[in-house]
Structure formats: structure tokens, C-alpha cells
Amino acid sequence: MEKKPDHCRVEDALGILVGKWKPVILLYLLQEGTKRFSELKRNMPGITQKMLTKQLRELEEEDIIERVVYPQVPPKVEYSMTEYGRSLEPILEAMHEWGTRHTEHKMKKQIQVKSSS
Amino acid sequence: MEKKPDHCRVEDALGILVGKWKPVILLYLLQEGTKRFSELKRNMPGITQKMLTKQLRELEEEDIIERVVYPQVPPKVEYSMTEYGRSLEPILEAMHEWGTRHTEHKMKKQIQVKSSS
DNA sequence: CGGAATCCACGCCGATACTG
DNA sequence: CAGTATCGGCGTGGATTCCG
Numbered sequence: 001m002e003k004k005p006d007h008c009r010v011e012d013a014l015g016i017l018v019g020k021w022k023p024v025i026l027l028y029l030l031q032e033g034t035k036r037f038s039e040l041k042r043n044m045p046g047i048t049q050k051m052l053t054k055q056l057r058e059l060e061e062e063d064i065i066e067r068v069v070y071p072q073v074p075p076k077v078e079y080s081m082t083e084y085g086r087s088l089e090p091i092l093e094a095m096h097e098w099g100t101r102h103t104e105h106k107m108k109k110q111i112q113v114k115s116s117s
Numbered sequence: 118m119e120k121k122p123d124h125c126r127v128e129d130a131l132g133i134l135v136g137k138w139k140p141v142i143l144l145y146l147l148q149e150g151t152k153r154f155s156e157l158k159r160n161m162p163g164i165t166q167k168m169l170t171k172q173l174r175e176l177e178e179e180d181i182i183e184r185v186v187y188p189q190v191p192p193k194v195e196y197s198m199t200e201y202g203r204s205l206e207p208i209l210e211a212m213h214e215w216g217t218r219h220t221e222h223k224m225k226k227q228i229q230v231k232s233s234s
Numbered sequence: 235c236g237g238a239a240t241c242c243a244c245g246c247c248g249a250t251a252c253t254g
Numbered sequence: 255c256a257g258t259a260t261c262g263g264c265g266t267g268g269a270t271t272c273c274g
Contacts, residue, residue: 092127167269
């Protein structure tokens with residue numbers, strides 16, 4: 001297969017993942033399966049309803065997650081990864097691993113800085 | 118190997134890649150090897166010197182790229198991926214591929230929207 | 235040539251209040 | 255319970271100017 005990154009599609013993938021809470025949301029839904037709005041909120045200390053709603057809507061818009069509304073009182077809304085959304089999993093795992101190694105890398109660097117001062 | 122993404126390192130990796138021109142810069146350096154500042158600038162229509170400098174500095178700070186200054190007039194500065202930086206390549210490629218498929222996915226969706234209106 | 239410095243528009247995100 | 259609406263700070267990125 002030819003490699004022609006003239007048109008860089010990395011940004012398309014990046015655009016989906018970027019958003020302060022998106023990686024956490026995706027990782028959570030991938031692990032836990034279907035979750036209600038309140039469960040998501042409870043699991044992410046510090047997030048506001050507005051932000052959670054916004055990030056979920058954006059992911060839904062890209063067909064990464066699915067939103068199911070149960071017409072009842074009180075309301076119940078469930079979110080889950082779509083089949084298509086799961087195709088992001090390898091990328092997320094790769095980034096998680098790389099990020100872990102990078103954290104170690106930066107710690108080593110810190111030590112070098114200290115010992116040379 | 119246990120999976121414990123309690124502490125999500127995805128964001129660490131994401132932080133490196135995020136920046137309007139970083140993916141392009143990285144892909145370019147990965148393909149072309151060492152490049153001068155002016156070559157980078159020429160290859161990225163629309164970028165300003167300020168932004169190019171800033172993105173390069175940030176990548177250098179994370180040890181992803183290396184910056185070599187030749188003390189001469191006129192100045193000459195070369196940039197290249199570090200060995201460490203190359204470890205990002207598989208992730209970038211995965212994102213590029215995913216992004217390509219995602220673009221197709223969105224096009225299909227557009228067609229559906231049109232035909233249902 | 236490869237910057238640094240300044241000014242500014244815009245969008246992300248947080249805090250808060252209100253609603254069916 | 256699961257949102258919507260509004261206000262505002264702050265950071266990112268663009269345009270422009272000056273420098274060794």
C-alpha cells in the first residue's frame with residue numbers, strides 16, 4: 001500500500017480525541033460498556049454537566065458513541081460505544097502505553113537536570 | 118499484563134500531538150529526515166514563523182525532535198526527529214489510517230442525509 | 235535566515251442558575 | 255435525572271513588526 005500523507009488525516013483522528021474529557025469518557029465506556037449520564041458524571045470528578053453533555057454530543061455526532069433516551073420520568077439516557085467507535089481502541093491503547101513510557105522518560109530527564117545543577 | 122488505566126496516560130501522548138501544525142511537522146520530518154527551518158516553512162503553506170518556531174520548541178522540549186544551530190551568517194538551523202521521537206511513528210500512522218477511513222465514513226453519512234431530505 | 239515581541243480574535247472550558 | 259442558557263477567564267493561534 002502506497003503511503004501518501006500529502007493530505008494528513010492524522011488531524012481527523014486527533015480532532016475526535018481532543019477535548020478535555022473525551023479520552024476518559026471513551027476509555028470508561030470501552031471498559032464498562034453501557035452507562036447512564038449520571039454514572040459517567042459520577043465517575044469523572046470535576047466535570048460539569050455542561051461539559052459532559054457537550055463532549056458526549058460531539059462524540060455522538062461522529063458516530064463514536066450511541067445515545068439512547070428512555071421516554072420516562074425521571075429521564076434515563078444511556079451511552080455506549082458504537083461498533084465503529086471501538087475501532088479507536090487500539091489507538092487509545094497505543095497512546096496510553098506511549099504516554100506511560102513518556103512519563104518515565106520525563107522523570108529521568110528531571111533527575112539529570114537536578115544532578116547537573 | 119494488567120490493564121490499569123485508572124491514571125489515563127492517553128492525555129500525555131495527546132498533549133504532544135496537539136497543536137495545529139505538529140502532526141504535519143512530525144510526518145514531514147519522519148519522511149524527509151533532517152530539514153532546515155526555511156524548508157519546513159516552505160513546505161507548510163499558511164504557517165507563520167511564530168507558530169513554526171513555537172511548535173518546534175514545544176516538540177524539542179519533549180525530546181521528540183532535535184534542534185541543531187550552526188553558528189554562521191546567515192544562520193542555519195536544522196531539525197530532525199530524535200530516536201525517541203520516532204517511537205511516535207506507529208501511533209501517527211495508525212491515526213492517519215483511522216482518519217482516512219473516518220473521512221470515508223462521514224461521506225457515506227452525508228449521502229444518507231441528502232437522500233432522506 | 236531564523237527568530238523574538240506585541241496585539242488581538244476566537245473558541246474552549248468552568249461556574250452558576252434554571253427547566254421538563 | 256438529564257439536560258439548556260448565560261457570563262466570563264484564559265490559552266491558542268494569526269498578523270504584523272523589529273532584530274542579530
